[in-house]
Amino acid sequence: MEELMFCYQCEQTIGGKGCTKAGNCGKDAEVAALQDLLVYQLKGIGFLGNEILKQGKNIDKEISKFVQDACFSTLTNVNFDPERFVEYLNKSQKIKENLKTLLGNVPANAPECVNYTIPASKDEMLKDAKKAGIMYDQNLDMNIRSLRETLIYGLKGMAAYAHHAHVLGFYDNDVDNFFYKAFASTIDNKLSVDDLFNLIMEFGKVNLKCMELLDKANTQTYGNPVPTPVLITKKKGPFIIVSGHDLKDLHELLIQTEGKGINIYTHGEMLPAHGYPELKRFKHLIGNYGGAWQNQQNEFDNIPGCILMTTNCLQKPRDSYKDRIFTTSIVGWPDVQHIREIDGKKDFTPIINKALELGGFTEDEPEKTILVGFGHNTVLSLADKILDAVKKGQIRHFFLIGGCDGARPGRNYYTEIAQKAPKDTIILTLACGKYRFNKLDFGSIGEFPRLLDVGQCNDSYSAIKIAQGLADALGCGINDLPLSLILSWYEQKAVCILLTLLSLGIKNIYLGPTLPAFISPDVLQVLIDKFNIKPISTADAELKTILG
Template sequence: MSMFCYQCQEAANCKGCTVKGMCGKTEDLAKAQDLLIYITKGISIFSVKARENGIVNKEVDNFIMESLFATITNANFDKNVFIERIRKGLSLREEVKQALLKANVKLSNKDENSNWLKKIFNTFGLKKEEELNLPDAAIWFSNDIKAFNEKAGKVGVLATENEDIRSLRELLTYGLKGMAAYVKHANNLGYDEEGIHAFTQKGLAATLDDSLGADELVALVLECGKFGVDAMALLDKANTSSYGNPEITKVNIGVKNNPAILISGHDLKDIEELLKQTEGTGVDVYTHSEMLPANYYPAFKKYKHLVGNYGNAWWKQNEEFQSFNGPILMTTNCIVTPRDSYKDRLYTTGVTGFEGVKHIVNGRNGESKDFSIIINQAKQCAAPKEIEKGEIVGGFAHNQVIALADKIVDAVKTGAIKRFFVMAGCDGRMKSRDYYTEFAEKLPKDAVILTAGCAKYKYNKLDLGNIGGIPRVLDAGQCNDSYSLVVIALKLKEVFELDNINDLPISYNIAWYEQKAVIVLLALLHLGVKKIHLGPTLPAFLSPNIVKVLVDNFGIAGITNADDDIKMFMEN
């Protein structure tokens, strides 16, 4: 087997990609990413111990988060970036190790309950590394590309032979990857939280611990959900403190006659800097896919050249980027193999990358990124080709919905609203995802959809009407804004004086695609939400036994067809 990857919903045959990723990831790229994750686990072995002794290396914290983020689906396809990150990771691992040696870190031998990591460090510094029984990820070293490739072939997903332990280790790892994406967006706005870094490294180190059984790993997975909630709350605070609370907004989906730049992805700091630099240049800015919710923030509404949203979810970018005519900036994951017809107009930034595509680097010493090359190119391009007309409404994040709480509660009490459906998550290429369009169309007229993420593109342009002035699709924003849906649910629980969140008239029918959806799922499980339905398929990385655990303890289930599922939801 040349490669093995099953971290996304498109895993080949619902089992795993073994020749080339459905995302376009090649064997050598997949192996480089596997090795980078392996190195982050090795760094974490030492960083966990360093933290216990008051030694915190922020460069290590940032490196681990960025590395996890860079390996999520459709984020970065540039193998050279990963080779350099592997080298940097090996250097940082040695740096943390030397800091421990310098501090002469030791532990008392009297602690009979010491876990495996403590036992290793009881004699750390007194023996040679190879005599300490350290995990290989903590000691392996090379600077040779051939050695990288050879090692990568031995440390991927299938290196864990037990299917159930492998499943739980990967579930934890993918949750950490999704959480890292949210943390890095918050970091870009100057917000951080020490505890999230500490747990991330604890979780990574735990995936190397062969003494941990299924019960211990399940506990860590649920703990990951707890920190997932913390990470989403951190990002919510960062976004709203920086740009204000999202407001109910009508967003234009047509085009104007000016040359323009299309910005996609999730990073609000990037669109802020782009809007500042394009102001007064005659160049308009349009959002795409997950950047749509930028239109809801008060701080961005003052820019008159932010003129609307162009296109749909990430997977349609090949055709939509071609017709846009101007340059496109990808700020985070969700990039696909570009066509030659627009590749020279495509730019990446942050952790995103694609070999042969121009990359905008971070500004020095906290300065803004320089988008002048994109702006200058835009001025030479034709205006976007119109692909649709009209408006869509969004901006129903928790602050806005809570402001409507009395109206919503009255609608529920009078029976005008019978049920809410959380349909957050991801969109994707599979034809089976048309299920979500059909599901939305066939829902009873007294049902309201709560959404976040690009899954909304399956139904946010349908004319589903409203209930007493309340739109039947309430879009909270990006996938990370799923936190808003949690806050809304908890507020409704409080208003209706319920003891259990599952007693609310809320059903969960979530579409997933990649690892950010995984952390949203774990966050919901941590909060005690049950009977979540996932589609269009259950994750390939969940073994039959682990699926049974989730079914027995949380009522997790898949989807069938729109008619039967609606009947099932409405009867429960």
């Protein structure tokens, strides 16, 4: 039977090999095909943009913004709306024509995707999408394919970070221009395995610059995060739950709901918002609701309030709450209400009115809080005290336990290793993986909580900055620190973070719950040989290896 689609970009891919009929994420074969065709268009745009940059010309930042937004839209659990992809595809064609005009003469040997023209109808687009499929070229060397796809998935993650920086008005030419170079490289048949591997290491360094840019955008706009207790129980009254990573959307909603008697809860990836001074000053930013993204269908079932999805991770909405979930920005699901930006503004009136109509929770729950806000500014301000505790033997080891969460069995490993880590160790955590254990009581070492919540995947720069700061203070390299990285992956932001860590020469990373299907055996062996990447085993075995 002919495959309807092929996708293996995320951890939950069927059989650890690839989704071929529909995605485990919820995307159907139609959306998968349109996403493939959009990436095909981005490769053509990349080729043209790279040639223009070689001529010393500049590319309009609105074009770069489109490239990154379109790339982000194909990341797992972001956009499932075929009509939105038709819009992206039509716009991509206009951008290609503009770039051809700017370039002048398109090289005669340009790859097919450069001169391909998007047809007028969606049905025709779907027919053409076959040529854009990952496995279309059956003769392509598997290691070349593996490295090209790894680079593309890294770009999808970096596109998310660049998008969040852009909406706050922060850009970086090196980051923007690398998208053209990288997409062009995925259709350059002259590049060898070594060339592509080196390019992926270059990508890691560019992504570090992008994560630094996002950190700067967030902290300069909303202040440096500070340790903050966050309510994780319900309060009486109408409410809106805000999920995803977009701090600007949250800020705008807080402004528009002020004084209206509506409580705002964060959810999933939005949890770190409570640590930012300019956001926490809103008294109706009341707390955090629920756990990690994969539990949302149960947590949102028949909820007496509204949900705003600002970015991933979105799952197929159940009918019991489809009338009260709203999307905005890059996010989309067919027949779900979408709030668009018009002339730089978003009007959240529809979701506000719906929340008031639903009425909200009818009573308060007994209060319980967790602590967030341990970004690099806070942790490094305590560096002298931390190092003193290390020298005195009060802190024996640091564990960074974090990354994406997901539904696949085996992720209880991360809870177990956090719980079994000895009481003279500190646990740094970030991203949705922390929802496995962030409501447990780990106690403290002196004045330091044993669990330090650094933030979400968007805050990975903080974790790197903390590690570099501690290494500098101790006069050693990151690999010489009493620090172990135990990471879980699910989607493409985890991929780009891993590539950044490798580009920094960081070794001995434990990775799970499975290894990526898009990494070929030969490429995996190179990563093991160069960086000693280790698939996770058991918590007891890991702790014995790490601590002796």
